[in-house]
Amino acid sequence: MSAPSDTQRMEKIVSLCKRRGFIFQSSEIYGGLNGAWDYGPLGVELKRNLKNYWWRVMVHERDDVVGMDGAILTHPDVLKASGHVEGFTDPMIDCRTCKAHLRADQLVEKKGVKQCPNCGGKDLTVPRQFNLMFETHVGAATDESSIAYLRPETAQSIFVQFKNILEVSRKKLPFGIAQIGKAFRNEINPRNFTFRSREFEQMELEYFCRPEQGMELLEYWKEERLKFYENIGIPRSKLHALTVPDEERAFYSKGTYDIEYDFPFGWQELEGIAYRTDYDLLQHQKAGGKSLEYFDEETKQRFVPHVVEPSAGVDRTVLALICEAYSEDQAPDEKGKMETRVVLRFHPRVAPIKCGVFPLLKNNPQLVGKAKEVVGLLRPHMTLFYDASGAIGRRYRRQDEIGTPFGITVDFETLGEKDPALRDTVTLRDRDSMKQERVAIQDLPAILRERLA
Numbered sequence: 333m334s335a336p337s338d339t340q341r342m343e344k345i346v347s348l349c350k351r352r353g354f355i356f357q358s359s360e361i362y363g364g365l366n367g368a369w370d371y372g373p374l375g376v377e378l379k380r381n382l383k384n385y386w387w388r389v390m391v392h393e394r395d396d397v398v399g400m401d402g403a404i405l406t407h408p409d410v411l412k413a414s415g416h417v418e419g420f421t422d423p424m425i426d427c428r429t430c431k432a433h434l435r436a437d438q439l440v441e442k443k444g445v446k447q448c449p450n451c452g453g454k455d456l457t458v459p460r461q462f463n464l465m466f467e468t469h470v471g472a473a474t475d476e477s478s479i480a481y482l483r484p485e486t487a488q489s490i491f492v493q494f495k496n497i498l499e500v501s502r503k504k505l506p507f508g509i510a511q512i513g514k515a516f517r518n519e520i521n522p523r524n525f526t527f528r529s530r531e532f533e534q535m536e537l538e539y540f541c542r543p544e545q546g547m548e549l550l551e552y553w554k555e556e557r558l559k560f561y562e563n564i565g566i567p568r569s570k571l572h573a574l575t576v577p578d579e580e581r582a583f584y585s586k587g588t589y590d591i592e593y594d595f596p597f598g599w600q601e602l603e604g605i606a607y608r609t610d611y612d613l614l615q616h617q618k619a620g621g622k623s624l625e626y627f628d629e630e631t632k633q634r635f636v637p638h639v640v641e642p643s644a645g646v647d648r649t650v651l652a653l654i655c656e657a658y659s660e661d662q663a664p665d666e667k668g669k670m671e672t673r674v675v676l677r678f679h680p681r682v683a684p685i686k687c688g689v690f691p692l693l694k695n696n697p698q699l700v701g702k703a704k705e706v707v708g709l710l711r712p713h714m715t716l717f718y719d720a721s722g723a724i725g726r727r728y729r730r731q732d733e734i735g736t737p738f739g740i741t742v743d744f745e746t747l748g749e750k751d752p753a754l755r756d757t758v759t760l761r762d763r764d765s766m767k768q769e770r771v772a773i774q775d776l777p778a779i780l781r782e783r784l785a
């Protein structure tokens with residue numbers, strides 16, 4: 333499904349990401365490496381918070397899921413069996429005018445004639461299949477025998493380790509194996525900032541089940557995954573689960589949903605949820621020559637389990653979180669004049685920095701001492717940013733722009749100078765409403781922990 337793109341909004345987001353240290357182009361000082369991105373100090377915290385929350389919900393809070401962390405280097409036989417060596421391709425077309433390599437679906441059509449989207453050229457090659465996997469060599473030899481691949485998805489190591497994990501975890505069907513990790517695809521045209529990259533991370537669950545449970549579990553996981561996105565601050569109105577039509581589904585899949593988000597550049601996929609039947613395990617059983625069957629002690633039946641796979645992109649979800657959070661409103665400056673405020677309205681759960689701590693004046697040792705005390709009290713519980721420089725309004729703005737949900741100011745009332753009853757209290761500011769409340773320092777850990785849960 334497409335929607336009008338909002339180029340200006342996207343440009344502001346990309347520029348903020350660089351200016352404040354969320355995302356930088358990889359190898360930037362050497363001119364950049366297309367399709368690769370480096371996460372800066374704030375980006376890495378945001379990404380980590382997302383991955384930790386996914387792991388918490390998908391693994392720690394469930395009895396029926398265990399985790400694994402597989403190797404990125406993959407034996408070619410694994411990817412031959414899975415079908416990637418033969419079929420993990422995109423149709424590629426070259427524009428003979430501007431020499432661009434294009435994915436066939438990126439051509440534009442004007443009056444029934446296909447054209448290059450870059451230069452409008454009509455002199456195009458016929459499509460040819462381009463394999464998206466990165467090939468490398470393992471060991472000193474660089475011949476056929478040493479070929480290995482950087483994994484194009486994390487899923488295959490889960491299938492290959494299915495039997496080992498079943499044995500060590502002693503789980504009964506239905507149960508899942510979860511993994512978060514890097515995947516690599518030599519995309520013909522990386523684009524839309526981090527959305528389509530050549531190196532990215534996935535959060536994948538392979539949920540093994542009996543054949544008769546597959547369709548029901550597909551619906552179950554669709555709902556669970558939609559709830560997940562809502563719980564990190566992406567409203568249901570900006571998400572939809574698209575039923576992938578029969579002709580676009582992998583031949584072995586009995587049902588697939590794409591969860592799409594309304595990005596500024598249109599509705600695009602965040603996650604695929606596929607009922608992959610017993611295809612993967614059967615392929616590896618056949619190629620590897622070892623039984624991947626499950627023995628059901630109750631029915632005494634032996635069979636190869638089916639699988640439902642929710643497969644989400646870390647980088648795409650980070651981008652969706654930033655796009656969703658970005659907003660501009662009007663707020664008064666120091667002199668009371670209204671100005672535009674840029675604010676990232678992250679859900680506190682994923683915000684990179686949870687709380688800013690500010691002594692009202694940086695050259696007052698008592699205020700600074702108290703503020704440092706507050707930092708010491710809160711540091712074990714959350715990420716903090718201590719900032720003593722500049723007018724307090726400026727300091728608030730700097731935190732608003734990176735999405736810090738709370739700000740604590742230590743002022744003269746904290747020192748009990750105006751009213752002894754207010755000694756050891758501070759103001760706690762809410763990023764979104766900009767309202768401030770007075771709270772006791774000793775209550776801060778409990779109040780903030782509850783609001784960040």
Ligand code: GAP
Pocket residue numbers: 484485486487517519526527528529530532533534536601602603604641643644645646647648
């Ligand atoms: N194991 C199934 C699988 O890999 P996929 O739909 O190809 O399915 C799953 O990928 C998710 O991985 C996508 O929904 C997307 O979020 C992420 N992803 C795939 N290709 C990507 C790319 N080139 N850049 C960033 N994320 C990507």
